Amino acid sequence: MATIQEGTMCRQHSEDKAGKIMDEVINKTYQYVKNLLRYTSKLKHLPRTGWLKKGIDTPETVASHSWQMAMMALKLAEIEEKYDFNKVIKLCLCHDLGESVIGDMTPSDKNYTNKKELEEKAVDEISKECDFNTLKDLFREYEANQTPEANLANDLDKLDMYAQSLDYEAKYPDKDLSEFRLSATSAIKTDLGRRILETLK
Numbered sequence: 001m002a003t004i005q006e007g008t009m010c011r012q013h014s015e016d017k018a019g020k021i022m023d024e025v026i027n028k029t030y031q032y033v034k035n036l037l038r039y040t041s042k043l044k045h046l047p048r049t050g051w052l053k054k055g056i057d058t059p060e061t062v063a064s065h066s067w068q069m070a071m072m073a074l075k076l077a078e079i080e081e082k083y084d085f086n087k088v089i090k091l092c093l094c095h096d097l098g099e100s101v102i103g104d105m106t107p108s109d110k111n112y113t114n115k116k117e118l119e120e121k122a123v124d125e126i127s128k129e130c131d132f133n134t135l136k137d138l139f140r141e142y143e144a145n146q147t148p149e150a151n152l153a154n155d156l157d158k159l160d161m162y163a164q165s166l167d168y169e170a171k172y173p174d175k176d177l178s179e180f181r182l183s184a185t186s187a188i189k190t191d192l193g194r195r196i197l198e199t200l201k
Contacts, residue, residue, distance in 0.1 A: 028131070036130040042100040049104040054175060056168055062096050062104055065164075069156040072196075080192060084149055091153035094138040098122035116143070148190075155193030158184035163200055 043063035051059030069092035077085035099105075101122035105115050120139075127136040141150050162184040165177035188194055 032129075032131045036126075036132065039097060039100040039126050039130075043097065046099065046104060049106050049109075050180070051164075051168065053106065053108070054168075054177060056172065056175070059168075060164060062099050065157075065160055066093055066096055068160050069153070072156050072159065073153070076192070082148065082192075083152055087149040088153050088156075090134075090138055091142045091149060092156060094135050095142040095153065095157070097126060097135060098139065101125060145189075151189045152192060155188050155190050155196075158187045159193060159196055159200065162197065166200070 040063065043066070044061055046062045047059050048062060048065060070089045073085055073088040073092055076083075077088075096104075098119035099122075102115070102118045105112050105118075109115075111118070120143075123136055123139045127133055141147060142153055145151060145154050162181050165180040165184075169175055169177050185197065188197055
């Protein structure tokens with residue numbers, strides 16, 4: 001009888017210990033989410049520099065740009081089977097998170113030649129502080145632009161810019177934003193991206 005009681009107590013002790021460990025993991029995750037919100041909050045309020053330089057008042061933010069890319073991917077998932085859209089959406093949401101640290105840099109900025117290095121360092125910093133290695137993997141996949149999903153995510157980035165330039169020209173008839181459309185058009189890689197582009201024209 002004592003042996004059974006000891007075994008029961010041992011199991012209870014192990015369960016209590018496992019429960020405490022799980023609670024610690026959960027609480028740490030909550031803290032990591034809090035850390036992540038510090039960065040994502042910056043993107044919610046960070047205006048896209050290219051539009052600012054063209055004199056657009058209160059332009060879209062970096063976060064709204066990423067969100068619109070993700071929404072396009074979510075809708076395309078209903079009709080396209082070639083891509084892993086779960087991955088595409090993640091790439092869209094994560095691809096600019098490093099800008100919460102370095103800002104939204106454009107080719108006319110003096111430090112633009114160092115953008116890749118600065119952004120990689122920023123993403124490493126965020127990944128470490130938020131225990132978010134997935135972010136680092138997604139960012140590198142997007143930047144390498146070698147997988148079908150990265151190809152499409154990069155195209156969605158350009159398609160959003162194309163559509164946004166048309167929207168701003170409608171709101172600001174004195175603005176000529178055709179350079180953004182030319183840039184977007186020359187960068188599209190996928191057949192799907194080209195079909196969407198034709199629809200936007």
